[in-house]
Amino acid sequence: MKKRGLSVEKTAETRQKIILAALDSFIELGFANSKVAAIASAAGLGKGTIYSYFDTKDALFEGVIDYLIEETLDPIQSVDLPDNQTVADFIVEKMVASVSNIESSGRAHMARLILSEGNQFPHLTDLYRQKIYTPWNQEIQKLLQIAIDRQELPSSIDTAATALLINAPIWMVMVHNGVLVRDEPMDLMVLFVENVRLIFKC
Amino acid sequence: MKKRGLSVEKTAETRQKIILAALDSFIELGFANSKVAAIASAAGLGKGTIYSYFDTKDALFEGVIDYLIEETLDPIQSVDLPDNQTVADFIVEKMVASVSNIESSGRAHMARLILSEGNQFPHLTDLYRQKIYTPWNQEIQKLLQIAIDRQELPSSIDTAATALLINAPIWMVMVHNGVLVRDEPMDLMVLFVENVRLIFKC
Amino acid sequence: MKKRGLSVEKTAETRQKIILAALDSFIELGFANSKVAAIASAAGLGKGTIYSYFDTKDALFEGVIDYLIEETLDPIQSVDLPDNQTVADFIVEKMVASVSNIESSGRAHMARLILSEGNQFPHLTDLYRQKIYTPWNQEIQKLLQIAIDRQELPSSIDTAATALLINAPIWMVMVHNGVLVRDEPMDLMVLFVENVRLIFKC
Amino acid sequence: MKKRGLSVEKTAETRQKIILAALDSFIELGFANSKVAAIASAAGLGKGTIYSYFDTKDALFEGVIDYLIEETLDPIQSVDLPDNQTVADFIVEKMVASVSNIESSGRAHMARLILSEGNQFPHLTDLYRQKIYTPWNQEIQKLLQIAIDRQELPSSIDTAATALLINAPIWMVMVHNGVLVRDEPMDLMVLFVENVRLIFKC
């Protein structure tokens, strides 16, 4: 069989094309208003082909979210914290990369899709929470605990609540820039860093 | 016309029934998955009656959002700030009432509907921004400016960004409690107050 | 009871208003596209009132046609033929009045309603045939027989066919002016008289 | 694409099936009373298939009329008139074929559909006038002018009016046989020929 390898690549490539076309459509039109036929057409494929790769339209949406989760998975790791760096600096440093490309990487789109369609896809909300949201919050909580241990933060703080406070500007800006005030976007980086400085009083 | 008075009451009551049934359905199922027939049935009315009050399903959704906006309109007013109260205390005090009933008053539902359906209803997003979001942010910015004038805050802060920081925990908690982690709700009040204290360093 | 008489008049007047409003609507929009509510509104009445006078929308249409048939009933009578007038002259003279106001009297509208809606209202087509179409043709046939007897026409003619030939320009013009070429109406009188002259070779 | 040929044939056949089933329904029930589902069923197809071929029920009706116009287009041509044949004979000869199959060819149905539904489909009335009615009348007028030139007719006649007179029996019979007196049909051929003889006095 001369090009079995190629065929596998081809398949992966076709799958990719479908997912990207579907993602565009879901972002622009939402799940309910996206038509399988239009996605197929945008992917340069026939309708039937979509169904060779995904059993149902729901499965296609799950495939898109799965893809985004895998693609954008890049968790902050508390174990990477060097001894000679403050927790605040570490968080800021680590988040610069992550936060600066939150829109271009598709992570903002993913989050907004979870916000808008999550109610109807509890399974995906669960997945997002398990793979992205909760791990991130837990790593932040670990870092906060380390900060308390190092006396960079008072022991009186509630780590769960403070983790949410660190997270809050990210969601605020995703809502602000992506839904409510698209023509005057706020700079997430500025907000995020300022917020960390306030929390760590530094 | 003798029974005109009754008739007006009756129609207002029917309209109310429709809106409340529709609201429940939109919150639970989203717009696309809500069926007009089911809403009518839940309201104890015939399908046709819905269409006597709203031309289309879209118009019904707009009616629901309009209703929520009118119902929940209760803006913070910077002019109410007493001389003998700090801006931080004023914000906290004013927001206690507002924030404590954010779920029960329907304001959280409204916000989440805007998040989930707003893309497909730009007109409603505009309305929400004009009536709720922007006025709130602007009043907060005025208060921040007063705080700067009173030297409760350094003049170096960016009032637009800081207003968003004050807002951020509210959206964070609406997302956290309403979408992602429904079984372990975070106490918005705690988060909000703590955040104000951090910002005002008090 | 002071104004029972008035009440009867009022009732007849209301009925008249309904029929005229309905007629306008049926002519302009056809039966299927005419809405009872719109007819009521055009008549300055409530929807329910229509149903006090006509059981159903179909009955309303029948009422309109009945009204037109009664209103416009003005048959040519062969017994009116004077001895000292040719049949051709008699037909022409009698039809001048009838044909000249065929549009303004509503007879053309009635005929076109029968054409356009008759298939769905066989009862009305029957009525029209019995009250208008067949009597007219039969009187014309009687006149043609008299003309044969008087040797104004050869005995070889087929009176049924010739009656239709006399009728033909009327329908031709109703179709031409009313449906196909509204902006360049043909003068029915000219056509009708010329046609009679051709048939009677005079 | 290998099966493209087959596919094209198949779709043409399906389109034909739809049009014929729709035509039957429109003739029997009229446009408003024809149900898309019933037409689909009569065509041995699913409802959705109709909508793959015609965007709306209105478009389906237009498709049917278009089809009839194309199918039945067979105009009399004045240029075909031989020198050694009278105009009257030419008209009679040419119309024998055309008129004798006016019912079986669908032309009568088409004309009656225009009569009954034309008011609601001005576009189709226009099309019918442009493609069928006006060309026919114009060719007849040309022939009448030739007849005048050849002195087969006096120059005093009005060609436009006389063309309508020639046409009149056709419409008269379509109305008579198709709407009013279906059980005693008149022989169109007899009427048409007799009428031409009267007009040409031959």
Added chain:
DNA sequence: TATGAATGAGTATTCATTCAT
């Protein structure tokens, strides 16, 4: 008697999904 709010049967239309080619 007149009204118009309420009703729900009836219909056009959409679109995810199937499957023969």
Added chain:
DNA sequence: GATGAATGAATACTCATTCAT
């Protein structure tokens, strides 16, 4: 594997008709 013609369940919406006032 890829295709797109065919399908029909599902749904928004209409409007003749009823009936309480």
